[in-house]
Amino acid sequence: MTRRWPTALLAAGLFVFAGLPLLLLLARAARAEDLDWWAVWTSADAVRALGGTALTSLGAALFAFLVGVPLALLLVRTDLGLKKALKATFTLPTAIPPFILGMGWVSLANPKAGLLNLALGAGTFDIYGAAGIAFVLGSAGLPLVFLATTAALSRLDSSLEEAARISGASPARTLLTISLPLALPAALSGTALTFLFTASAFGVPYLLGVTATPPTPTLTTRVYGEVLMGSTGLARAAVLSVELLVLAGVVLLVSRWLTRAGEVRLSSGKGLSLRPMPLGRWRGPLTAVAVALGVILVVLPLLAVALTSVQPVWGQLTGLTTKHWGAVLSSPRTISAAGRSVLLAFSAATLVTGLGLAVASTRRRWLEALAGAPYAVPGTVLALGLLVAFSRDVRFIAFERVAFVLALGNTLWLLLVAYAVKHLAFGARSASDALAQVDPSLAEAARIFGASRARAFVDATWPQLKGALGAAFLITFLVCMTELTLSVLLIPTGADVLGTLLFELQSYADPGAAAVIACAFVLLLLLAQAAQALLTRREAR
Amino acid sequence: MASVQLTDVHKAYGATQVVKGVSLSIASGELVALLGPSGCGKTTTLRMVAGLERVDRGVICIDGQEVDGPKGSTPPERRGLGMVFQSYAVWPNRTVAQNVAYPLTLQRVARSEVERRVAEGLSWVRLSALGDRLPQQLSGGQLQRVAIARALVANPKVLLLDEPLSNLDAALREELRGEIAALRARLGTTMIFVTHDQGEALALADRVAVMSRGVIEQVGRPDVVYREPATPYVASFVGGANQLDGVVEGGCFVCAGVRFPLPAGSDSAEGPATLVVRPEDLHVGGDGPALPLSARLFLGSATEYRFLLGDRVLRAVGPPRDDATPSSRLPLRLGRIRLYPPAA
Ligand SMILES: Nc1ncnc2c1ncn2[C@@H]1O[C@H](COP(=O)(O)OP(=O)(O)OP(=O)(O)O)[C@@H](O)[C@H]1O
Ligand SMILES: [Mg+2]
Numbered sequence: 041m042t043r044r045w046p047t048a049l050l051a052a053g054l055f056v057f058a059g060l061p062l063l064l065l066l067a068r069a070a071r072a073e074d075l076d077w078w079a080v081w082t083s084a085d086a087v088r089a090l091g092g093t094a095l096t097s098l099g100a101a102l103f104a105f106l107v108g109v110p111l112a113l114l115l116v117r118t119d120l121g122l123k124k125a126l127k128a129t130f131t132l133p134t135a136i137p138p139f140i141l142g143m144g145w146v147s148l149a150n151p152k153a154g155l156l157n158l159a160l161g162a163g164t165f166d167i168y169g170a171a172g173i174a175f176v177l178g179s180a181g182l183p184l185v186f187l188a189t190t191a192a193l194s195r196l197d198s199s200l201e202e203a204a205r206i207s208g209a210s211p212a213r214t215l216l217t218i219s220l221p222l223a224l225p226a227a228l229s230g231t232a233l234t235f236l237f238t239a240s241a242f243g244v245p246y247l248l249g250v251t252a253t254p255p256t257p258t259l260t261t262r263v264y265g266e267v268l269m270g271s272t273g274l275a276r277a278a279v280l281s282v283e284l285l286v287l288a289g290v291v292l293l294v295s296r297w298l299t300r301a302g303e304v305r306l307s308s309g310k311g312l313s314l315r316p317m318p319l320g321r322w323r324g325p326l327t328a329v330a331v332a333l334g335v336i337l338v339v340l341p342l343l344a345v346a347l348t349s350v351q352p353v354w355g356q357l358t359g360l361t362t363k364h365w366g367a368v369l370s371s372p373r374t375i376s377a378a379g380r381s382v383l384l385a386f387s388a389a390t391l392v393t394g395l396g397l398a399v400a401s402t403r404r405r406w407l408e409a410l411a412g413a414p415y416a417v418p419g420t421v422l423a424l425g426l427l428v429a430f431s432r433d434v435r436f437i438a439f440e441r442v443a444f445v446l447a448l449g450n451t452l453w454l455l456l457v458a459y460a461v462k463h464l465a466f467g468a469r470s471a472s473d474a475l476a477q478v479d480p481s482l483a484e485a486a487r488i489f490g491a492s493r494a495r496a497f498v499d500a501t502w503p504q505l506k507g508a509l510g511a512a513f514l515i516t517f518l519v520c521m522t523e524l525t526l527s528v529l530l531i532p533t534g535a536d537v538l539g540t541l542l543f544e545l546q547s548y549a550d551p552g553a554a555a556v557i558a559c560a561f562v563l564l565l566l567l568a569q570a571a572q573a574l575l576t577r578r579e580a581r
Numbered sequence: 582m583a584s585v586q587l588t589d590v591h592k593a594y595g596a597t598q599v600v601k602g603v604s605l606s607i608a609s610g611e612l613v614a615l616l617g618p619s620g621c622g623k624t625t626t627l628r629m630v631a632g633l634e635r636v637d638r639g640v641i642c643i644d645g646q647e648v649d650g651p652k653g654s655t656p657p658e659r660r661g662l663g664m665v666f667q668s669y670a671v672w673p674n675r676t677v678a679q680n681v682a683y684p685l686t687l688q689r690v691a692r693s694e695v696e697r698r699v700a701e702g703l704s705w706v707r708l709s710a711l712g713d714r715l716p717q718q719l720s721g722g723q724l725q726r727v728a729i730a731r732a733l734v735a736n737p738k739v740l741l742l743d744e745p746l747s748n749l750d751a752a753l754r755e756e757l758r759g760e761i762a763a764l765r766a767r768l769g770t771t772m773i774f775v776t777h778d779q780g781e782a783l784a785l786a787d788r789v790a791v792m793s794r795g796v797i798e799q800v801g802r803p804d805v806v807y808r809e810p811a812t813p814y815v816a817s818f819v820g821g822a823n824q825l826d827g828v829v830e831g832g833c834f835v836c837a838g839v840r841f842p843l844p845a846g847s848d849s850a851e852g853p854a855t856l857v858v859r860p861e862d863l864h865v866g867g868d869g870p871a872l873p874l875s876a877r878l879f880l881g882s883a884t885e886y887r888f889l890l891g892d893r894v895l896r897a898v899g900p901p902r903d904d905a906t907p908s909s910r911l912p913l914r915l916g917r918i919r920l921y922p923p924a925a
C-alpha cells in the first residue's frame with residue numbers, strides 16, 4: 041500500500057485545505073499596504089491582548105501543573121482511596137467543551153448572581169477576568185498534565201522507589217526526589233500543551249474576559265472582534281493571528297524539546313512491578329483532598345449548569361421549572377442546529393477516520409506529521425485562514441483557477457472542511473498507532489489462501505484496526521458536536537450549529553436555554569462513555 | 582553489622598498464604614542464603630525484613646530490636662538496611678556517583694565526607710572510573726555493581742540481596758559472585774541472599790535455608806545440607822537428586838516393578854519408603870537391573886545418562902561409555918542413597 045498517487049493526492053488535499061489557507065492568511069496580512077504590522081502589534085489594544093493571552097495561559101498552565109502532578113503522583117504511586125472514580129473524574133474534562141465548564145462557573149461565581157455568592161454573600165468570588173479564565177481553562181486543561189504524568193509514572197518500576205525508602209527516604213521524600221524527577225519531562229510537556237490550549241481557546245476568554253471589569257482581552261477574542269469589523273478588520277486580524285501562530289510554534293518546540301531532553305529509559309516493560317506506596321495515616325486526609333478537588337473542579341460546575349437549566353429566573357433561587365427544557369427541546373432553532381451539528385460531526389468524523397487511515401497507510405512519516413499539524417494551529421487562526429482563502433471577496437488574490445472554483449465560502453461545507461482538517465490528527469495518529477500493532481502476517485496469510493488485496497484487508501487487517509478507529513471516530517464526533525471556535529467564525533449567516541447556539545444564548549440572550557443544551561450534551565457524553573466502557577468490557581471477555 | 586531474627590512469620594496476599602511460619606535466626610556478620618524454587622516466598626520474606634511488606638503474624642527483630650510485629654512496624658527508611666534488587670533499581674536520571682551518594686545525603690553526611698565515601702564505595706566494586714556516567718551508558722553487570730555500592734555505602738546493619746545475579750549472563754554471574762564474596766570478607770556485613778540457584782547458595786553462604794511453599798525445610802551449613810538433606814524435597818532441590826517412591830523388600834528397593842539391590846550397610850526397615858539418590862551416586866554398569874536409555878547428554882567433564890523407569894526419568898552422571906547407544910539397555914547400581922519415610 042505504498043503506491044505514489046494516494047500520497048500525492050492526500051498531500052495536495054492537505055495543502056489546499058490547511059497549508060494554503062495559512063499562506064493566504066499571511067499574504068492577506070502582507071498585502072494590506074496601509075497596514076503597518078509593527079503598529080498593529082504594538083497598538084495598546086494588541087499589547088493588552090497579548091498580555092491577556094500570556095497571563096491567562098501561564099496561569100492555566102501553572103494551575104494545571106500544580107494540581108495535575110501531585111494528583112498523578114498520588115493516584116499512580118500510592119494507595120490512595122477511590123482511585124478509579126478519581127481518575128474518571130479528572131479525565132472527564134477531556135470530553136467536555138471548556139465553554140460548558142465556563143458556563144458552570146458563571147452560574148457559580150458571577151459576582152452578583154452566582155450561586156456561591158448567593159450563599160456566601162455577594163462579591164465573594166468573581167470568575168470574570170484573567171484569574172477566572174486561567175482557573176477555568178486550567179481545570180479544563182488539567183487532563184493534559186494529569187494524563188501525561190500518569191503515563192510516565194506508570195512506567196516506573198516500584199523497586200526504584202523501594203530502593204530510596206531503604207536508603208533512608210520517607211515516602212514524601214521518595215515521591216519528590218525519585219518519582220517526580222523521572223516524570224517531570226512528561227509533566228512539563230503536558231503543561232506546555234495546557235499553555236497552548238489556553239492561548240488558542242476562544243469561548244472561555246470571550247465568556248469571562250470581554251464583559252469583565254476591566255475587560256480582559258486575549259489574542260483570540262481580539263481577532264474575533266476584528267473579523268466582525270469587516271474588511272479592514274480582517275487584515276488586522278490576519279496580522280494579529282501571526283502572533284498567535286508564532287506563539288503556538290514556540291510552545292510546541294519547547295514541549296517537543298522537553299519530551300526529548302527528558303527521555304530516560306524508564307522500564308524495559310517486562311516484569312514491571314507496580315506496588316503502590318502505603319500512605320499510612322495520611323491516606324484518609326489525602327483521599328478527602330483529592331475527592332474535594334474533583335468535586336470542585338469537575339462536578340460542581342456541571343451541577344451548576346444542571347441547576348441553571350431548571351431555574352425559573354437566572355441567578356435567583358426561586359423554585360424549579362422545566363420551562364427551559366420544554367422551550368429548548370421544542371424550539372425549531374435548537375432542533376435544526378442539533379440536526380446540522382449531528383450531520384456535520386458525523387461527516388467530519390467519517391472523513392477524519394477515513395483520511396486518517398489513508399494517511400497512515402501510506403506509512404510516510406512526513407505526511408503523518410503534516411496531517412497532525414493543523415491540530416496545533418490555534419482554531420481561530422485556522423478558521424481565519426479558511427475564511428480568507430475561501431470567501432468571495434478574496435477569491436481573486438492568488439491561484440484563482442485552482443482553489444477557488446471551490447465556492448465554499450459562507451456554506452456549511454467550509455465548516456465541514458474546518459472540522460475535518462483540524463481533527464485529522466486524531467484519525468491519523470490512531471490509525472498509525474493501530475497499524476503499528478497490526479500483525480502483517482495475518483493479511484499475508486489471507487493473500488496466500490487466495491484472498492484479493494481488498495478481501496485480505498477486510499478479513500484480516502480491519503478487525504485489528506476497528507477498535508482504534510472507532511475510538512477516533514467517537515472522539516471526533518463528540519468534539520465536533522459542540523465545537524465553538526471554528527464554528528463562530530465560519531458559520532454561514534442565518535444558520536446555527538450547537539456550538540454557535542450555545543455561544544449566542546449564553547453570551548447574549550438566555551443562559552437558562554444554554555444550560556439546557558449543555559446539560560443535554562453532557563448527558564449524551566456520559567451515556568456514550570458508559571456505552572463504550574460496556575462495549576470494551578464485552579470485547580475483552 | 583547486626584543479627585536478624587524471624588519468629589513464626591506469616592504473610593498472605595488475599596486468600597493465598599505465601600509465607601507460612603518462617604523462623605530463622607541470623608547471627609551478626611553471617612551470610613545466609615534463602616534458597617528455593619520460583620514462587621516459594623523468598624522475596625516476600627526478604628521484603629518483610631526490609632519493611633516493604635508488613636507481617637501478618639510473627640515478629641521480626643533486627644539487632645535485638647523489634648522492627649515488625651504485633652506492636653507495629655518500623656518503616657524501611659528507619660531500619661538502616663541496604664538492599665540490592667534483581668532489577669538493579671538504579672535511578673536512571675542520576676549519575677553513578679549521585680546514585681551512590683543518595684543514602685549518604687539522606688543521612689546528612691558532610692559533602693566532603695560524601696565524596697570520600699562515594700569514591701571508596703565505587704572502588705569496592707571497581708567502578709571508580711565511571712562515576713560520572715549515566716545508567717543508560719552502563720552494562721548490566723556494571724549496573725548491579727552500582728546497586729551494590731549504593732546499598733553498602735551507608736554501612737547498613739544488614740545487606741539484603743534479592744537474586745542479584747539472575748539478570749546477568751553466566752560469565753558475569755561467576756565474576757560478580759566472586760566479588761560479593763570478597764566484599765563480604767572485607768566488610769563483614771550481615772547478609773541475606775535470596776536465590777533459586779543452588780550453586781550460588783552453596784558457594785557463598787555460611788548457612789543455607791531451603792524454602793518450599795512458604796516454609797523453611799532445612800537450615801544448615803552448605804556441606805551439611807548437601808550431604809544430609811533433611812527431606813527428599815531438599816535432596817532433589819539441592820543437587821538435583823532422583824527421588825523414587827517404592828518399597829524396601831529383602832535388601833532391595835522395588836519401584837515400578839524393578840528391584841534395585843540396596844548398597845551394603847544401609848539400615849533399612851522393610852516397607853514403603855522414598856529413596857533419594859544423586860545422579861553422581863547412580864552408577865552405570867555393574868550387576869544391577871538394566872533399564873532402557875532414553876538420552877545421553879555430553880556435559881564436558883562427564884556424561885549424563887537418562888533412563889526410563891516406568892513413567893519417570895532417572896538421571897545418572899558418569900564417565901563416557903561406548904555401549905551407551907540410543908535405546909540400549911544398561912545396568913544401574915545404587916551408590917550412596919538416603920531413605921526417607923514414604924511421602925504422605
Ligand atoms: N503483591 C502480591 N500480590 C499477590 N500475590 C503475590 C504478591 N507478591 C507475590 N505474590 C505471590 O506470592 C508468592 C511468593 O512470591 P515471592 O515473590 O515471594 O516468590 P519468590 O520465591 O521470590 O519467587 P521468584 O524466585 O520467582 O522471585 C507467589 O506465588 C506470588 O505469585
Ligand atoms: Mg523473588
